[in-house]
Amino acid sequence: MRLRPLSEELMINTISDAFGRPHKKNGSERLPFSIKHTLEKTRSSLSVQELKLLVAAMVD
Numbered sequence: 001m002r003l004r005p006l007s008e009e010l011m012i013n014t015i016s017d018a019f020g021r022p023h024k025k026n027g028s029e030r031l032p033f034s035i036k037h038t039l040e041k042t043r044s045s046l047s048v049q050e051l052k053l054l055v056a057a058m059v060d
Contacts, residue, residue, distance in 0.1 A: 043051065 042054075046054065
């Protein structure tokens with residue numbers, strides 16, 4: 001069974017939401033608000049293609 005590719009919007013939201021999730025093993029600490037706020041502003045100001053390029057650069 002093949003998986004359907006994620007829609008662009010779902011992919012962007014999934015990646016963006018990952019930055020707001022706890023990053024410590026115990027799950028007690030979250031990213032500071034300023035980082036989440038910056039990520040939201042970045043996501044809203046970039047086109048889908050620009051965001052894909054940014055994510056690709058982060059993964060490499």
